[in-house]
Amino acid sequence: MDNPTDAGINERIARRVRDLRATRGLTLDALAARSGVSRSMISMIERGAASPTAVVLEKLAAGLSVSMASLFGASSESAPARPLVRRAQQAQWRDPQSGYTRRSVSPPNWPSPIQLVEVDFPAGARVAYETGSRENVIHQQVWVMDGRIDVELGNERHALHAGDCLAxxxxxxxxxxxxxxxAARYVVAICDASGI
Incomplete structure (x- = not known):
């Protein structure tokens, strides 16, 4: 872990994965089978002993039937949800593999199917999420604020420039x-009715 902020977000991810797995009644082995992430890696993530990549977190999210953004939310044992979260309180996480940084803009644990995430995406970065269908339908819109990103969904490729929005x-x-x-900067709006 690079700094105290990384330690804090990794602990938040650890608690959230543990809570979601327990709520769903899944063992480590069952979540490993559903997600394609090894049992030992899940155990390390749940103990806060690993800095998982975005690809690993997306696999876990799919195995838990939630959006990846929900893995950055506060655990169910935290303080009551509030409708406002100040920028200084918004969780920020850096993918150790690609170097992209995501900031969870939405108030943690607020009962809404909509989540907002701001992403700073370095030049030359690439992230490939292998997961496909999920138990729950998750919709996402990507709105590019600065720079350019390419998005491939299945066999379709979209070149997005500042101001473009892809649903x-x-x-x-x-x-x-x-x-x-x-670097590029974009906002992701995620609608996951299962996460509330």
Whole structure:
């Protein structure tokens, strides 16, 4: 772990994965089978002993039938949900593999099917989510604020520039890449009715 902020977000992810797995009555072995993530890796994540990549977190989210954004939420044992979260309180996480940074903009644990995430995506970065269909339908919209990103959903490829917005259903493999020489910034709006 690089700094105390990383330790805090990794602990938040650890609690959230443990809580979601327990709520669903899944053993480590059952979640490993459903997600394609090894039992030992799940155990390390739940203990806060690993810094999982975005690809691993997406696999866990699919295995738990939630959006990846919900893995960054506060655990069910935390303080009551509030409708406002200040920027300084918004959880920020850096993918150790691609270097992209995501900030959870939405208030944690607020009972809403909508979640907002801001992403800073470095030049040359690429993230490939292998998961396809899920038990629950998750819709997502990507709105590019600065720079360019390419999004591949299944066999369709979309080149997105500042101001462009792409709506999609998360039911196929998904690849984000930044072919440019400058970082890109975009906002992701996620609708996951199962997460409330």
């Amino acid at each position: 999609m259903r998360l039911d196929q493999p998904l690849i984000f890449s930044n072919p440019g020489s400058q």
